[in-house]
Each structure stands twice: as C-alpha cells, then as structure tokens.
Amino acid sequence: MNKKNIIKPELVRRFEMLEILPGEFNHRAHLEVATYYIMSQGAADASATMRNGLKRLLNHFGKSDGYKDDVTRFWIEQIAAIVQMDPELRFDEILGKVRHQLADPALFALKSDSGGVSMQIVKDLRYPIGKFQWNGGLTDVERSAALEAIAALPQQMRVAVNGLSNAQLDTPYRDAGWTIRQVVHHVADSHLNSYIRFRFALTEDAPTIQPYDEALWAELKDAKSMAPSVSLDLLDGLHARWVMLLKSFSEDDWQRTFIHPEMGPVTLERALGLYAWHGKHHLAHIACTQFGL
Numbered sequence: 001m002n003k004k005n006i007i008k009p010e011l012v013r014r015f016e017m018l019e020i021l022p023g024e025f026n027h028r029a030h031l032e033v034a035t036y037y038i039m040s041q042g043a044a045d046a047s048a049t050m051r052n053g054l055k056r057l058l059n060h061f062g063k064s065d066g067y068k069d070d071v072t073r074f075w076i077e078q079i080a081a082i083v084q085m086d087p088e089l090r091f092d093e094i095l096g097k098v099r100h101q102l103a104d105p106a107l108f109a110l111k112s113d114s115g116g117v118s119m120q121i122v123k124d125l126r127y128p129i130g131k132f133q134w135n136g137g138l139t140d141v142e143r144s145a146a147l148e149a150i151a152a153l154p155q156q157m158r159v160a161v162n163g164l165s166n167a168q169l170d171t172p173y174r175d176a177g178w179t180i181r182q183v184v185h186h187v188a189d190s191h192l193n194s195y196i197r198f199r200f201a202l203t204e205d206a207p208t209i210q211p212y213d214e215a216l217w218a219e220l221k222d223a224k225s226m227a228p229s230v231s232l233d234l235l236d237g238l239h240a241r242w243v244m245l246l247k248s249f250s251e252d253d254w255q256r257t258f259i260h261p262e263m264g265p266v267t268l269e270r271a272l273g274l275y276a277w278h279g280k281h282h283l284a285h286i287a288c289t290q291f292g293l
Contacts, residue, residue: 006040006091015053018060025057028099034079035098039091043080047073074287077159078102085152100145101152101280125174128284132277138269143254146276151243153279154235157184160286161228169228173285178218180289183282185223186214188231188238194275195242201258201268202245208259246272 014020015033033053037046055067082097089097138146161169161184169181178186193212200207217223254269 006036009036012036015057018057020057030075031079031098031102032095034075035083035095036091038076038080038083039094043076043083046080047076050076074160075102077162078156081155081159082152085155097148101149101156125177125285125288127281128288129277129280132274132281134270134273138273143269143272146272147243147246149276149279150239150246150272153187153283154232154239156283157187157235157279157286158232160283161232168289171289173289177285179224180286181225181228182218182223183285184228185226185231186218187279187282188234189217189223190214190278191235191242191275192238194271195238195245197258198242198245198268198271201256202253206257206259206265208261211261 009032011020011029012033015025015029020029034046034050037049040046041049050072051067051069054072058067079098079102082101083094086094086097161180164180170179172179173183189212197209200209249268254272255267257265257267258271260266
C-alpha cells in the first residue's frame with residue numbers, strides 16, 4: 001500500500017493530544033483517525049499507532065482495561081481493504097467510502113460509558129444492521145453506493161474470516177443460528193442465485209425465477225464442512241462479473257423485473273439494493289460472532 005503525505009485532520013491532532021472528549025470519540029471519529037493512519041503510514045504501522053493512541057486515550061479516561069486489540073485489528077483490516085481498492089483517491093474520497101461502508105451505527109458504535117469508551121452491544125443478532133428497507137427507488141448516489149458495496153464484499157468477507165480456526169468457523173453467530181462457515185457458503189449460494197436472476201431478467205420478459213430453501217442448502221455437507229476459501233474464491237469471480245454487468249445498465253435496465261413466487265415482481269434496482277444490504281448483513285453476523293457481541 002502506497003503511503004501518502006496527507007495534512008493531518010484536526011480530529012487526529014486532538015486525538016493525539018488527548019483533547020477529545022469520550023462521548024465525542026464515536027465510531028465515525030474512530031474511522032476517520034484510522035483511515036488517516038492507514039493512508040499516511042500503511043496498515044501495519046497504522047495498527048500499532050492506533051493501538052498506542054487508543055490505550056493512551058483510555059488511560060486518560062481512567063478506563064485502562066477497556067482496550068480490545070482484536071477489535072482494532074478488525075477495523076484496520078476492513079479500512080485497509082477499502083483503501084487498497086482505490087489507492088490513488090484523495091483522503092476525503094477514501095474517508096467517504098469508509099464511512100459509507102463501515103459507519104452503520106447499528107453494527108458497531110463507540111459510545112461514552114461512565115466517562116470512558118466502550119463497544120455498543122448489538123441487540124438483535126438476527127438483523128444486526130436492521131432489516132432491508134425499500135422505499136420504492138434509489139437515487140443516483142444510493143445506486144452508486146450499492147454498486148460499491150457489492151464490489152467491495154468479496155475482499156471484506158475474506159478479511160472478516162482471515163485467520164479464524166476451524167473451531168471459530170464452526171461457531172454459530174447466534175443461538176440456533178448458522179456457523180460462520182455456513183454464513184460464508186450461504187453468501188456465495190445466495191449471490192450466485194441473484195446473479196443468474198439478473199441475467200434472466202435482462203434477457204427474458206419478466207421471468208418467474210426458481211426460489212430455493214436457504215435453510216436446507218445450508219445443511220448440505222459442503223456448506224457445513226468445506227473450507228470458506230472455496231466460496232471466497234467463487235465470490236471473487238462472481239462479483240467481478242456481476243459488477244461489470246451492473247455498470248453496463250441503462251436506465252431502462254434497472255426497471256426490468258423478475259417474478260418471485262413469494263415476493264411478486266422485483267425490479268433489478270430493488271434487487272441491487274437488497275443484495276448490497278445482504279452482504280453487509282452477513283458481514284455483521286461474522287463480526288458479532290468474533291467479538292462476542
């Protein structure tokens with residue numbers, strides 16, 4: 001990763017000088033400081049700098065036992081993956097991408113807690129970022145953001161499970177829920193089905209698609225025992241083709257539909273929003289499992 005000479009943001013200066021208030025150093029602020037360090041120092045050095053800075057800040061607040069190194073490493077890896085996708089962008093452009101993809105407060109948020117900083121607990125592990133919401137259409141900005149989310153997912157998924165042991169991979173994300181291993185294979189199954197549905201909708205007149213029972217698919221032997229790397233490799237190629245196809249759409253293409261036997265007519269624009277959400281939804285399951293949230 002190329003290091004850049006970047007003017008230090010005021011927020012970073014205040015973080016380093018211990019001038020920032022505990023309730024002020026929220027998750028968005030955390031992301032901005034980490035993004036600056038990654039772009040100016042590289043991911044390896046940024047991790048150490050962030051670790052030392054957070055420990056100093058927590059000590060300053062009298063919360064010396066509040067630091068979690070695995071959480072810091074997780075976010076450094078997530079941000080670094082975004083930086084690596086567009087290394088020539090300016091700091092403000094990269095920060096915008098980071099905030100869009102990682103700043104959902106329903107997933108993780110740093111909040112003030114008795115004068116210190118702690119992790120906010122996700123209350124509904126089934127939907128840690130909330131259920132998918134559809135308001136009837138996407139703005140140009142929302143459509144572009146959804147495309148970016150789909151493009152970024154394979155690398156984010158790879159980072160999320162990197163280094164996990166078999167025991168960790170076989171840990172359910174909630175009681176009676178799928179294991180992390182099953183989640184990774186499910187994402188590949190689901191997105192492969194979605195990609196095929198897009199192609200049917202583009203080449204046929206409102207085709208009726210074949211649904212599948214995701215719960216039963218997740219119980220098949222490959223989904224329960226195969227290494228996640230197999231599905232991660234599949235996602236790399238699948239999303240590369242999917243994103244190229246999506247970027248070729250005309251305005252009329254977004255309004256083409258397929259018929260889902262349970263949901264009824266679904267425009268490709270709605271499907272885009274759904275699957276951008278779907279990737280983040282399952283990344284959140286993995287993150288919650290790793291950090292005991």
